[in-house]
Amino acid sequence: MSVEGALNRLDGVSAAxxxxxxxxxxxxxxESKVTVDAMKEAIEEQGYDVEA
Structure with a gap:
């Protein structure tokens, strides 16, 4: 839930x-409002590693 919440708080994310x-x-x-890098950072801030 913490990752979903972090992503859903980003402007431009409509669902996670x-x-x-x-x-x-x-x-x-x-894509015009949020970058993949911003989403990766939000996930990493929750303590998870991101592979893409």
Whole structure:
């Protein structure tokens, strides 16, 4: 939930769904408002490593 919340707080993210068992995040976002780097940073701030 913390990763979903962090992503959903970003301007431009309309939906985020995390599957911790699979180690995956599905994000629906507006590329003109948020960058992939910003989303990676939000995830890393929650204590997770990001592989992309």
């Amino acid at each position: 769904e995390v599957n911790l068992e699979a180690g995956k995040v599905d994000v629906t976002f507006d």
